[in-house]
Amino acid sequence: MASAGSVPVLILKEGTGRTRGRNAQRNNIMAARIIGEVLKSTLGPRGMDKMLVDSLGDVTVTNDGATVLKEIDVQHPAAKMMVEAAKTQDTIAGDGTTTVVVLASELLKKAEELLDQNIHPTVVVGGYRKAAAQALEELGGIAKGVDIKDKEALKKVASTAIRSKSVALSKELVTNLAIEAVDLIAERRGDKWVADVEQIQITKKHGGSFTDTRLIKGIIVDKEVVHSGMPRRVEKAKIALLESPLEIEKTEFDAKINIETPEQMKSFMDEETRIFKEMVDKIAATGANVVFCQKGIDEIAQHFLAKQGILAVRRVKKSDMEKLSRATGARIVTNFDDLKKEDLGTAELVEERKFGDDKMVFVEGCKNPKSVGVLIRGGLERFVDEAERAVHDALSVVADVYENPRIVAGGGSLEMELAKRLRSYASKVGGREQLAVEAFADSLEAIPRTLAENAGMDPIDILVDLRAQHDKPEGLSVGVDVFSGKAADMEKLNVLEPAKVKEQAIKSAVEAACMILRIDDVIAAAKTKPPETKGGGPGGGPGGLGGGGMPPM
Secondary structure (H helix, E strand, O other): OEEEOOEEEOOOOOOOEEEEHHHHHHHHHHHHHHHHHHHHOOOOOOOOOEEEEOOOOOEEEEOOHHHHHHHOOOOOHHHHHHHHHHHHHHHHOOOOHHHHHHHHHHHHHHHHHHHHOOOOHHHHHHHHHHHHHHHHHHHHHHOEEOOOOOHHHHHHHHHHHOOOOOOHHHHHHHHHHHHHHHHHHOEEEOOEEEOOHHHEEEEEEEEOOHHHOEEEOOEEEOOOOOOOOOOOEEEEEEEEEEOOOEOOOOOOOOOOOOOOOHHHHHHHHHHHHHHHHHHHHHHHHOOOOEEEEOOOEOHHHHHHHHHOOOEEEOOOOHHHHHHHHHHHOOOEEOOHHHOOHHHOEEEEEEEEEEEOOEEEEEEEOOOOOOOEEEEEEEOOHHHHHHHHHHHHHHHHHHHHHHHOOEEEEOOOHHHHHHHHHHHHHHHHHOOOHHHHHHHHHHHHOHHHHHHHHHOOOOHHHHHHHHHHHHOOHHHOOEEEEOOOOEEEEOOOOOOEEEHHHHHHHHHHHHHHHHHHHOOOEEEEOOOOOOOOOOOOHHHOOOOOOOOOOOOOO
16 A cells, blocks of 8 residues: 555555565564474484374375475465475485475574674675585585495495485395496486486385385386286287277267168178287287287277287386386387387386286386386385385485485584585675675584484584584594484494585575575465355355465465
Protein backbone atom coordinates (compact mmCIF):
# COMPACT_ATOMS: atom_id res chain seq x y z
CA MET A 1 0.00 0.00 0.00
CA ALA A 2 1.36 3.42 -0.97
CA SER A 3 -0.17 6.85 -0.41
CA ALA A 4 -0.33 9.64 -3.01
CA GLY A 5 -1.52 12.65 -1.00
CA SER A 6 -4.63 11.45 0.76
CA VAL A 7 -5.53 8.77 -1.82
CA PRO A 8 -4.31 5.22 -0.99
CA VAL A 9 -2.79 3.36 -3.96
CA LEU A 10 -3.01 -0.45 -3.92
CA ILE A 11 0.19 -1.95 -5.42
CA LEU A 12 -0.05 -5.59 -4.37
CA LYS A 13 -3.01 -7.92 -4.47
CA GLU A 14 -5.18 -7.83 -1.36
CA GLY A 15 -4.08 -10.36 1.23
CA THR A 16 -0.44 -10.38 0.09
CA GLY A 17 2.02 -10.63 2.99
CA ARG A 18 5.27 -8.66 3.03
CA THR A 19 8.25 -8.88 5.38
CA ARG A 20 11.13 -6.40 4.96
CA GLY A 21 14.62 -5.60 6.19
CA ARG A 22 16.05 -7.34 9.24
CA ASN A 23 12.80 -9.18 9.96
CA ALA A 24 12.91 -10.85 6.53
CA GLN A 25 16.58 -11.79 6.97
CA ARG A 26 15.99 -13.08 10.49
CA ASN A 27 13.03 -15.23 9.38
CA ASN A 28 14.93 -16.72 6.45
CA ILE A 29 18.07 -17.42 8.49
CA MET A 30 16.00 -19.03 11.25
CA ALA A 31 14.15 -21.31 8.80
CA ALA A 32 17.38 -22.42 7.12
CA ARG A 33 19.11 -23.01 10.46
CA ILE A 34 16.24 -25.22 11.63
CA ILE A 35 16.89 -27.50 8.61
CA GLY A 36 20.53 -27.65 9.73
CA GLU A 37 19.49 -28.54 13.29
CA VAL A 38 17.26 -31.35 11.97
CA LEU A 39 20.13 -32.99 10.05
CA LYS A 40 22.98 -32.21 12.45
CA SER A 41 22.52 -35.31 14.59
CA THR A 42 22.84 -37.66 11.57
CA LEU A 43 26.44 -36.62 10.70
CA GLY A 44 29.22 -39.15 11.04
CA PRO A 45 29.55 -42.84 12.01
CA ARG A 46 28.00 -42.16 15.41
CA GLY A 47 25.11 -40.14 13.97
CA MET A 48 21.52 -41.04 14.81
CA ASP A 49 18.73 -42.12 12.44
CA LYS A 50 15.49 -40.31 11.65
CA MET A 51 12.11 -42.04 11.44
CA LEU A 52 9.94 -40.30 8.85
CA VAL A 53 6.22 -41.07 8.52
CA ASP A 54 4.47 -39.67 5.45
CA SER A 55 0.80 -38.70 5.05
CA LEU A 56 -0.06 -42.26 3.95
CA GLY A 57 1.60 -43.79 7.00
CA ASP A 58 4.63 -45.17 5.11
CA VAL A 59 7.71 -45.28 7.34
CA THR A 60 11.30 -44.45 6.30
CA VAL A 61 14.19 -44.95 8.72
CA THR A 62 17.42 -43.32 7.52
CA ASN A 63 20.38 -41.11 8.37
CA ASP A 64 20.90 -40.08 4.74
CA GLY A 65 20.58 -36.28 4.51
CA ALA A 66 19.15 -36.20 0.98
CA THR A 67 16.48 -38.79 1.88
CA VAL A 68 15.44 -36.95 5.07
CA LEU A 69 15.01 -33.68 3.17
CA LYS A 70 13.15 -35.40 0.34
CA GLU A 71 10.69 -37.08 2.71
CA ILE A 72 9.87 -34.11 4.97
CA ASP A 73 7.48 -31.65 3.35
CA VAL A 74 9.32 -28.33 3.73
CA GLN A 75 7.12 -25.26 3.15
CA HIS A 76 9.26 -22.23 4.03
CA PRO A 77 10.92 -20.81 0.86
CA ALA A 78 14.32 -20.22 2.53
CA ALA A 79 14.30 -23.75 3.93
CA LYS A 80 13.53 -25.02 0.41
CA MET A 81 16.79 -23.42 -0.76
CA MET A 82 18.67 -25.60 1.73
CA VAL A 83 16.86 -28.65 0.34
CA GLU A 84 17.89 -27.62 -3.19
CA ALA A 85 21.54 -27.29 -2.08
CA ALA A 86 21.42 -30.83 -0.65
CA LYS A 87 19.80 -32.16 -3.85
CA THR A 88 22.54 -30.55 -5.97
CA GLN A 89 25.20 -32.19 -3.80
CA ASP A 90 23.49 -35.56 -4.14
CA THR A 91 23.16 -35.24 -7.92
CA ILE A 92 26.75 -34.14 -8.57
CA ALA A 93 28.76 -35.96 -5.88
CA GLY A 94 26.32 -38.57 -4.49
CA ASP A 95 27.59 -38.04 -0.92
CA GLY A 96 28.11 -35.21 1.57
CA THR A 97 24.51 -33.94 1.68
CA THR A 98 24.46 -33.59 5.48
CA THR A 99 27.80 -31.73 5.37
CA VAL A 100 26.32 -29.16 2.96
CA VAL A 101 23.31 -28.43 5.15
CA VAL A 102 25.30 -28.28 8.41
CA LEU A 103 27.91 -25.97 6.83
CA ALA A 104 25.31 -23.65 5.22
CA SER A 105 23.39 -23.50 8.51
CA GLU A 106 26.55 -22.54 10.40
CA LEU A 107 27.48 -19.90 7.79
CA LEU A 108 24.05 -18.29 8.29
CA LYS A 109 24.40 -18.42 12.09
CA LYS A 110 27.76 -16.61 11.93
CA ALA A 111 26.38 -14.15 9.34
CA GLU A 112 23.52 -13.24 11.69
CA GLU A 113 26.06 -12.33 14.37
CA LEU A 114 27.80 -10.02 11.87
CA LEU A 115 24.49 -8.46 10.80
CA ASP A 116 23.79 -7.70 14.48
CA GLN A 117 27.07 -5.70 14.48
CA ASN A 118 25.62 -3.57 11.63
CA ILE A 119 27.80 -5.14 8.94
CA HIS A 120 25.94 -4.98 5.62
CA PRO A 121 24.83 -8.32 4.08
CA THR A 122 26.66 -7.46 0.84
CA VAL A 123 29.94 -7.18 2.77
CA VAL A 124 29.30 -10.55 4.44
CA VAL A 125 28.48 -12.17 1.07
CA GLY A 126 31.64 -10.67 -0.48
CA GLY A 127 33.77 -12.01 2.38
CA TYR A 128 32.17 -15.45 2.17
CA ARG A 129 32.79 -15.65 -1.59
CA LYS A 130 36.46 -14.69 -1.17
CA ALA A 131 36.83 -17.23 1.64
CA ALA A 132 35.20 -19.98 -0.47
CA ALA A 133 37.51 -19.26 -3.44
CA GLN A 134 40.55 -19.37 -1.14
CA ALA A 135 39.30 -22.56 0.58
CA LEU A 136 38.87 -24.33 -2.79
CA GLU A 137 42.37 -23.24 -3.82
CA GLU A 138 43.84 -24.55 -0.56
CA LEU A 139 41.84 -27.78 -0.92
CA GLY A 140 43.40 -28.30 -4.37
CA GLY A 141 46.84 -28.11 -2.74
CA ILE A 142 45.95 -30.44 0.16
CA ALA A 143 44.26 -33.15 -1.97
CA LYS A 144 46.46 -36.08 -3.00
CA GLY A 145 46.34 -37.79 -6.38
CA VAL A 146 45.33 -41.45 -6.49
CA ASP A 147 45.59 -44.13 -9.16
CA ILE A 148 42.14 -45.49 -10.06
CA LYS A 149 43.71 -48.94 -10.42
CA ASP A 150 44.69 -48.79 -6.73
CA LYS A 151 41.88 -50.95 -5.36
CA GLU A 152 43.02 -50.49 -1.75
CA ALA A 153 42.65 -46.70 -1.94
CA LEU A 154 39.21 -47.07 -3.54
CA LYS A 155 38.22 -49.51 -0.76
CA LYS A 156 39.17 -46.95 1.90
CA VAL A 157 37.10 -44.24 0.18
CA ALA A 158 34.05 -46.52 -0.23
CA SER A 159 34.21 -47.84 3.35
CA THR A 160 34.39 -44.25 4.70
CA ALA A 161 31.19 -43.39 2.80
CA ILE A 162 29.21 -46.27 4.34
CA ARG A 163 30.72 -46.15 7.82
CA SER A 164 27.66 -44.36 9.21
CA LYS A 165 25.16 -46.68 7.46
CA SER A 166 23.32 -49.71 8.77
CA VAL A 167 25.30 -52.01 6.44
CA ALA A 168 28.68 -50.93 7.88
CA LEU A 169 29.21 -54.44 9.31
CA SER A 170 29.22 -55.83 5.74
CA LYS A 171 31.52 -53.10 4.39
CA GLU A 172 33.84 -55.63 2.72
CA LEU A 173 30.95 -56.92 0.60
CA VAL A 174 29.68 -53.43 -0.31
CA THR A 175 33.09 -51.92 -1.11
CA ASN A 176 34.16 -54.83 -3.34
CA LEU A 177 30.80 -54.75 -5.12
CA ALA A 178 30.99 -50.96 -5.67
CA ILE A 179 34.57 -51.05 -7.01
CA GLU A 180 33.84 -53.92 -9.42
CA ALA A 181 30.58 -52.35 -10.66
CA VAL A 182 32.14 -48.92 -11.35
CA ASP A 183 35.19 -50.52 -12.98
CA LEU A 184 32.89 -52.36 -15.43
CA ILE A 185 30.80 -49.34 -16.47
CA ALA A 186 33.59 -46.70 -16.53
CA GLU A 187 34.53 -45.43 -19.97
CA ARG A 188 37.57 -43.49 -21.09
CA ARG A 189 36.70 -40.40 -23.14
CA GLY A 190 39.76 -38.56 -24.37
CA ASP A 191 42.11 -38.19 -21.39
CA LYS A 192 39.33 -38.48 -18.78
CA TRP A 193 37.33 -41.29 -17.24
CA VAL A 194 33.53 -41.09 -17.11
CA ALA A 195 31.67 -43.30 -14.64
CA ASP A 196 27.90 -42.84 -14.93
CA VAL A 197 26.33 -44.42 -11.83
CA GLU A 198 22.96 -44.35 -13.65
CA GLN A 199 24.26 -47.32 -15.69
CA ILE A 200 24.29 -49.43 -12.52
CA GLN A 201 20.80 -50.83 -12.00
CA ILE A 202 19.88 -51.40 -8.34
CA THR A 203 17.09 -53.94 -7.71
CA LYS A 204 15.74 -54.55 -4.19
CA LYS A 205 14.02 -57.73 -3.00
CA HIS A 206 13.44 -58.36 0.68
CA GLY A 207 13.97 -61.91 1.84
CA GLY A 208 17.19 -63.77 2.62
CA SER A 209 19.96 -61.74 4.26
CA PHE A 210 22.14 -58.84 3.17
CA THR A 211 25.01 -61.26 2.53
CA ASP A 212 22.98 -62.57 -0.45
CA THR A 213 23.44 -59.17 -2.14
CA ARG A 214 25.47 -59.58 -5.32
CA LEU A 215 26.63 -57.97 -8.53
CA ILE A 216 25.09 -59.20 -11.79
CA LYS A 217 27.30 -58.85 -14.88
CA GLY A 218 24.22 -58.03 -16.86
CA ILE A 219 20.73 -56.73 -16.12
CA ILE A 220 17.70 -57.79 -14.07
CA VAL A 221 14.38 -57.23 -15.84
CA ASP A 222 11.47 -56.98 -13.42
CA LYS A 223 9.08 -58.88 -15.75
CA GLU A 224 8.18 -62.50 -16.31
CA VAL A 225 8.32 -64.73 -19.38
CA VAL A 226 5.12 -64.12 -21.38
CA HIS A 227 4.09 -67.71 -22.23
CA SER A 228 3.95 -70.87 -20.15
CA GLY A 229 5.31 -72.96 -23.06
CA MET A 230 8.53 -70.94 -23.34
CA PRO A 231 11.82 -72.07 -21.80
CA ARG A 232 12.60 -70.55 -18.39
CA ARG A 233 16.36 -70.87 -18.83
CA VAL A 234 18.45 -70.21 -21.94
CA GLU A 235 22.22 -70.72 -21.95
CA LYS A 236 24.48 -69.09 -24.57
CA ALA A 237 21.69 -66.62 -25.21
CA LYS A 238 21.46 -64.61 -28.42
CA ILE A 239 19.32 -61.60 -27.56
CA ALA A 240 17.11 -59.48 -29.82
CA LEU A 241 15.88 -56.09 -28.54
CA LEU A 242 12.70 -54.93 -30.28
CA GLU A 243 11.17 -51.50 -29.89
CA SER A 244 8.18 -52.29 -32.15
CA PRO A 245 5.22 -54.46 -31.03
CA LEU A 246 4.77 -58.04 -32.18
CA GLU A 247 1.14 -57.23 -32.92
CA ILE A 248 -0.90 -56.37 -36.00
CA GLU A 249 -1.33 -52.62 -36.09
CA LYS A 250 -4.88 -51.35 -35.92
CA THR A 251 -6.03 -48.96 -38.67
CA GLU A 252 -6.11 -45.27 -37.81
CA PHE A 253 -9.65 -44.95 -39.18
CA ASP A 254 -12.83 -46.96 -38.64
CA ALA A 255 -13.23 -49.78 -41.16
CA LYS A 256 -15.82 -52.52 -41.63
CA ILE A 257 -15.26 -55.95 -43.16
CA ASN A 258 -18.30 -57.87 -44.37
CA ILE A 259 -17.85 -61.59 -43.74
CA GLU A 260 -20.69 -63.67 -45.14
CA THR A 261 -19.43 -67.26 -44.95
CA PRO A 262 -17.46 -69.37 -42.44
CA GLU A 263 -14.79 -69.85 -45.10
CA GLN A 264 -14.20 -66.10 -45.32
CA MET A 265 -13.89 -65.93 -41.53
CA LYS A 266 -11.41 -68.80 -41.57
CA SER A 267 -9.29 -67.19 -44.31
CA PHE A 268 -9.33 -63.90 -42.37
CA MET A 269 -8.05 -65.65 -39.21
CA ASP A 270 -5.55 -67.71 -41.21
CA GLU A 271 -4.09 -64.55 -42.75
CA GLU A 272 -3.57 -63.05 -39.29
CA THR A 273 -1.88 -66.27 -38.13
CA ARG A 274 0.32 -66.31 -41.25
CA ILE A 275 1.51 -62.74 -40.59
CA PHE A 276 2.49 -63.62 -37.01
CA LYS A 277 4.23 -66.83 -38.16
CA GLU A 278 6.25 -64.80 -40.67
CA MET A 279 7.21 -62.32 -37.95
CA VAL A 280 8.46 -65.09 -35.66
CA ASP A 281 10.22 -66.94 -38.50
CA LYS A 282 12.16 -63.76 -39.33
CA ILE A 283 13.28 -63.48 -35.71
CA ALA A 284 14.21 -67.19 -35.53
CA ALA A 285 16.13 -66.92 -38.83
CA THR A 286 18.60 -64.48 -37.22
CA GLY A 287 19.47 -67.13 -34.60
CA ALA A 288 17.86 -65.23 -31.70
CA ASN A 289 16.68 -67.41 -28.81
CA VAL A 290 15.71 -64.56 -26.43
CA VAL A 291 13.50 -61.56 -27.28
CA PHE A 292 12.94 -58.46 -25.17
CA CYS A 293 10.13 -56.31 -26.54
CA GLN A 294 9.42 -52.75 -25.39
CA LYS A 295 5.79 -53.00 -26.58
CA GLY A 296 3.21 -55.80 -26.56
CA ILE A 297 3.39 -59.35 -27.97
CA ASP A 298 0.17 -60.85 -29.38
CA GLU A 299 -0.99 -64.22 -28.01
CA ILE A 300 -0.63 -65.88 -31.41
CA ALA A 301 2.94 -64.52 -31.71
CA GLN A 302 3.63 -65.84 -28.19
CA HIS A 303 2.47 -69.30 -29.31
CA PHE A 304 4.82 -69.33 -32.33
CA LEU A 305 7.74 -68.00 -30.25
CA ALA A 306 7.14 -70.81 -27.73
CA LYS A 307 7.10 -73.39 -30.54
CA GLN A 308 10.49 -72.08 -31.73
CA GLY A 309 11.86 -72.39 -28.16
CA ILE A 310 12.40 -68.63 -27.88
CA LEU A 311 12.17 -66.98 -24.43
CA ALA A 312 10.26 -63.68 -24.74
CA VAL A 313 9.57 -60.77 -22.37
CA ARG A 314 7.20 -57.91 -23.23
CA ARG A 315 6.59 -54.33 -22.10
CA VAL A 316 10.17 -53.83 -20.91
CA LYS A 317 10.88 -50.27 -19.71
CA LYS A 318 12.79 -48.04 -22.12
CA SER A 319 15.54 -47.46 -19.52
CA ASP A 320 15.94 -51.25 -19.09
CA MET A 321 16.12 -51.68 -22.89
CA GLU A 322 18.96 -49.15 -23.06
CA LYS A 323 20.79 -50.90 -20.21
CA LEU A 324 20.28 -54.29 -21.92
CA SER A 325 21.79 -52.82 -25.08
CA ARG A 326 24.86 -51.58 -23.19
CA ALA A 327 25.22 -54.85 -21.26
CA THR A 328 24.72 -57.40 -24.07
CA GLY A 329 25.98 -55.41 -27.06
CA ALA A 330 22.61 -55.80 -28.84
CA ARG A 331 21.20 -53.01 -30.99
CA ILE A 332 17.64 -51.84 -30.27
CA VAL A 333 15.70 -52.44 -33.50
CA THR A 334 12.77 -50.13 -34.24
CA ASN A 335 11.33 -52.24 -37.06
CA PHE A 336 11.70 -56.01 -36.65
CA ASP A 337 11.87 -56.36 -40.48
CA ASP A 338 15.33 -54.75 -40.19
CA LEU A 339 16.53 -57.27 -37.58
CA LYS A 340 19.81 -58.91 -38.64
CA LYS A 341 22.18 -61.38 -37.05
CA GLU A 342 24.65 -58.55 -36.30
CA ASP A 343 22.03 -56.75 -34.17
CA LEU A 344 21.89 -59.56 -31.60
CA GLY A 345 23.54 -59.34 -28.20
CA THR A 346 24.98 -62.21 -26.17
CA ALA A 347 24.84 -63.44 -22.59
CA GLU A 348 25.96 -66.66 -20.90
CA LEU A 349 22.57 -67.13 -19.25
CA VAL A 350 19.02 -65.73 -19.37
CA GLU A 351 16.80 -67.17 -16.67
CA GLU A 352 13.48 -66.44 -14.98
CA ARG A 353 13.71 -66.62 -11.17
CA LYS A 354 11.07 -66.34 -8.48
CA PHE A 355 11.35 -64.17 -5.34
CA GLY A 356 8.32 -64.63 -3.12
CA ASP A 357 5.34 -63.82 -5.36
CA ASP A 358 7.45 -61.95 -7.93
CA LYS A 359 9.23 -63.28 -10.99
CA MET A 360 12.21 -61.58 -12.63
CA VAL A 361 14.34 -62.34 -15.65
CA PHE A 362 18.11 -62.33 -15.09
CA VAL A 363 20.48 -61.63 -17.98
CA GLU A 364 23.91 -62.75 -16.71
CA GLY A 365 27.44 -63.42 -17.86
CA CYS A 366 27.63 -60.59 -20.41
CA LYS A 367 31.03 -60.08 -22.00
CA ASN A 368 32.47 -56.66 -21.11
CA PRO A 369 29.11 -55.15 -20.01
CA LYS A 370 28.85 -51.34 -19.91
CA SER A 371 25.74 -51.58 -17.74
CA VAL A 372 25.42 -53.90 -14.75
CA GLY A 373 22.89 -54.78 -12.05
CA VAL A 374 23.05 -55.03 -8.27
CA LEU A 375 20.55 -57.26 -6.46
CA ILE A 376 20.08 -56.15 -2.84
CA ARG A 377 18.58 -58.62 -0.35
CA GLY A 378 17.68 -58.20 3.30
CA GLY A 379 15.29 -59.45 5.95
CA LEU A 380 13.28 -56.24 6.36
CA GLU A 381 11.92 -53.93 3.67
CA ARG A 382 13.11 -50.87 5.66
CA PHE A 383 16.60 -52.38 5.92
CA VAL A 384 16.68 -53.09 2.17
CA ASP A 385 15.74 -49.46 1.44
CA GLU A 386 18.54 -48.17 3.70
CA ALA A 387 20.97 -50.70 2.20
CA GLU A 388 20.14 -49.33 -1.26
CA ARG A 389 21.08 -45.82 -0.09
CA ALA A 390 24.36 -47.13 1.35
CA VAL A 391 25.24 -48.97 -1.88
CA HIS A 392 24.39 -45.83 -3.89
CA ASP A 393 26.76 -43.76 -1.71
CA ALA A 394 29.58 -46.30 -2.12
CA LEU A 395 29.07 -46.40 -5.90
CA SER A 396 28.97 -42.60 -6.08
CA VAL A 397 32.22 -41.97 -4.19
CA VAL A 398 34.11 -44.58 -6.24
CA ALA A 399 32.74 -42.96 -9.42
CA ASP A 400 33.84 -39.55 -8.06
CA VAL A 401 37.42 -40.81 -7.70
CA TYR A 402 37.36 -42.16 -11.28
CA GLU A 403 36.23 -38.77 -12.60
CA ASN A 404 38.45 -36.68 -10.30
CA PRO A 405 41.26 -38.93 -8.95
CA ARG A 406 42.12 -36.91 -5.83
CA ILE A 407 41.36 -37.72 -2.20
CA VAL A 408 41.53 -35.95 1.17
CA ALA A 409 41.51 -37.14 4.78
CA GLY A 410 38.05 -37.22 6.44
CA GLY A 411 36.93 -36.99 10.07
CA GLY A 412 36.82 -33.16 9.97
CA SER A 413 40.60 -32.92 9.41
CA LEU A 414 40.25 -31.06 6.10
CA GLU A 415 37.83 -28.53 7.60
CA MET A 416 40.19 -27.85 10.54
CA GLU A 417 43.14 -27.31 8.20
CA LEU A 418 41.14 -25.01 5.90
CA ALA A 419 39.88 -23.03 8.93
CA LYS A 420 43.48 -22.51 10.10
CA ARG A 421 44.64 -21.33 6.67
CA LEU A 422 41.63 -19.04 6.19
CA ARG A 423 42.38 -17.25 9.46
CA SER A 424 45.85 -16.45 8.09
CA TYR A 425 44.28 -15.33 4.80
CA ALA A 426 41.73 -13.09 6.59
CA SER A 427 44.42 -10.62 7.70
CA LYS A 428 45.39 -10.13 4.01
CA VAL A 429 41.77 -9.30 3.08
CA GLY A 430 41.43 -6.54 5.69
CA GLY A 431 38.44 -4.28 6.28
CA ARG A 432 35.05 -5.57 7.29
CA GLU A 433 35.28 -8.49 4.86
CA GLN A 434 38.03 -9.86 7.12
CA LEU A 435 35.36 -10.52 9.75
CA ALA A 436 33.32 -12.50 7.20
CA VAL A 437 36.37 -14.60 6.22
CA GLU A 438 37.02 -15.34 9.90
CA ALA A 439 33.34 -16.25 10.34
CA PHE A 440 33.69 -18.66 7.38
CA ALA A 441 36.69 -20.29 9.10
CA ASP A 442 34.68 -20.68 12.33
CA SER A 443 31.80 -22.21 10.32
CA LEU A 444 34.08 -24.90 8.85
CA GLU A 445 34.87 -26.05 12.40
CA ALA A 446 31.17 -26.94 12.80
CA ILE A 447 31.89 -30.24 10.97
CA PRO A 448 34.46 -31.67 13.46
CA ARG A 449 32.47 -30.15 16.35
CA THR A 450 29.27 -31.91 15.23
CA LEU A 451 31.14 -35.21 14.73
CA ALA A 452 32.41 -34.92 18.31
CA GLU A 453 28.97 -34.02 19.71
CA ASN A 454 27.30 -36.96 17.93
CA ALA A 455 29.90 -39.31 19.40
CA GLY A 456 29.22 -38.05 22.95
CA MET A 457 32.59 -36.26 23.18
CA ASP A 458 33.26 -32.79 24.63
CA PRO A 459 33.37 -30.55 21.51
CA ILE A 460 35.41 -27.77 23.18
CA ASP A 461 38.15 -30.17 24.32
CA ILE A 462 38.37 -31.86 20.92
CA LEU A 463 38.50 -28.54 19.01
CA VAL A 464 41.27 -27.20 21.26
CA ASP A 465 43.21 -30.44 20.72
CA LEU A 466 42.65 -30.34 16.93
CA ARG A 467 43.80 -26.71 16.67
CA ALA A 468 46.97 -27.56 18.58
CA GLN A 469 47.64 -30.58 16.34
CA HIS A 470 47.06 -28.61 13.12
CA ASP A 471 49.59 -25.98 14.23
CA LYS A 472 52.24 -28.70 13.85
CA PRO A 473 53.57 -29.51 10.33
CA GLU A 474 52.65 -33.20 10.69
CA GLY A 475 49.09 -32.47 11.87
CA LEU A 476 47.58 -31.93 8.41
CA SER A 477 45.36 -35.03 8.45
CA VAL A 478 44.43 -35.09 12.16
CA GLY A 479 40.66 -35.32 12.69
CA VAL A 480 38.04 -36.65 15.09
CA ASP A 481 38.24 -40.38 15.84
CA VAL A 482 34.68 -40.96 17.01
CA PHE A 483 35.44 -44.51 18.15
CA SER A 484 38.35 -43.74 20.51
CA GLY A 485 37.04 -40.29 21.47
CA LYS A 486 40.33 -38.55 20.65
CA ALA A 487 42.02 -36.61 17.87
CA ALA A 488 43.85 -39.00 15.52
CA ASP A 489 45.54 -39.16 12.11
CA MET A 490 42.75 -39.95 9.66
CA GLU A 491 45.09 -41.21 6.94
CA LYS A 492 46.44 -43.87 9.29
CA LEU A 493 42.86 -44.84 10.19
CA ASN A 494 42.03 -45.11 6.44
CA VAL A 495 39.31 -42.44 6.65
CA LEU A 496 39.51 -40.94 3.15
CA GLU A 497 37.02 -39.01 1.02
CA PRO A 498 36.96 -37.85 -2.62
CA ALA A 499 38.10 -34.24 -3.09
CA LYS A 500 35.12 -33.78 -5.44
CA VAL A 501 32.65 -34.33 -2.55
CA LYS A 502 34.33 -31.67 -0.40
CA GLU A 503 34.67 -29.17 -3.26
CA GLN A 504 31.01 -29.45 -4.16
CA ALA A 505 29.96 -29.25 -0.49
CA ILE A 506 31.74 -25.90 -0.06
CA LYS A 507 30.33 -24.53 -3.34
CA SER A 508 26.73 -25.60 -2.60
CA ALA A 509 26.79 -24.42 1.04
CA VAL A 510 28.21 -20.99 0.17
CA GLU A 511 25.77 -20.44 -2.71
CA ALA A 512 22.78 -21.35 -0.53
CA ALA A 513 23.95 -19.14 2.37
CA CYS A 514 24.76 -16.15 0.12
CA MET A 515 21.43 -16.37 -1.69
CA ILE A 516 19.51 -16.37 1.61
CA LEU A 517 21.60 -13.48 3.01
CA ARG A 518 20.95 -11.27 -0.01
CA ILE A 519 17.15 -11.40 0.49
CA ASP A 520 15.83 -8.34 2.35
CA ASP A 521 12.22 -8.38 1.19
CA VAL A 522 9.80 -11.31 1.12
CA ILE A 523 6.53 -10.78 -0.73
CA ALA A 524 4.20 -13.75 -0.31
CA ALA A 525 1.05 -13.98 -2.42
CA ALA A 526 -2.26 -14.50 -0.68
CA LYS A 527 -3.09 -18.13 -0.19
CA THR A 528 -5.77 -19.48 -2.50
CA LYS A 529 -8.95 -19.95 -0.49
CA PRO A 530 -10.83 -23.25 -0.81
CA PRO A 531 -14.30 -23.13 -2.40
CA GLU A 532 -16.94 -21.51 -0.22
CA THR A 533 -19.24 -23.93 1.61
CA LYS A 534 -22.83 -23.27 2.64
CA GLY A 535 -22.07 -23.51 6.33
CA GLY A 536 -19.25 -20.97 6.22
CA GLY A 537 -16.18 -21.90 8.26
CA PRO A 538 -12.86 -22.69 6.60
CA GLY A 539 -14.38 -22.40 3.13
CA GLY A 540 -14.19 -18.62 3.27
CA GLY A 541 -17.72 -17.79 4.52
CA PRO A 542 -18.42 -16.30 7.95
CA GLY A 543 -15.71 -17.41 10.34
CA GLY A 544 -13.44 -18.53 7.44
CA LEU A 545 -9.68 -18.67 7.79
CA GLY A 546 -7.71 -15.71 6.41
CA GLY A 547 -4.80 -16.16 4.00
CA GLY A 548 -1.52 -14.43 3.33
CA GLY A 549 1.80 -13.89 4.97
CA MET A 550 4.77 -16.21 5.04
CA PRO A 551 4.00 -19.94 4.89
CA PRO A 552 5.11 -21.92 7.92
CA MET A 553 7.97 -24.41 7.66
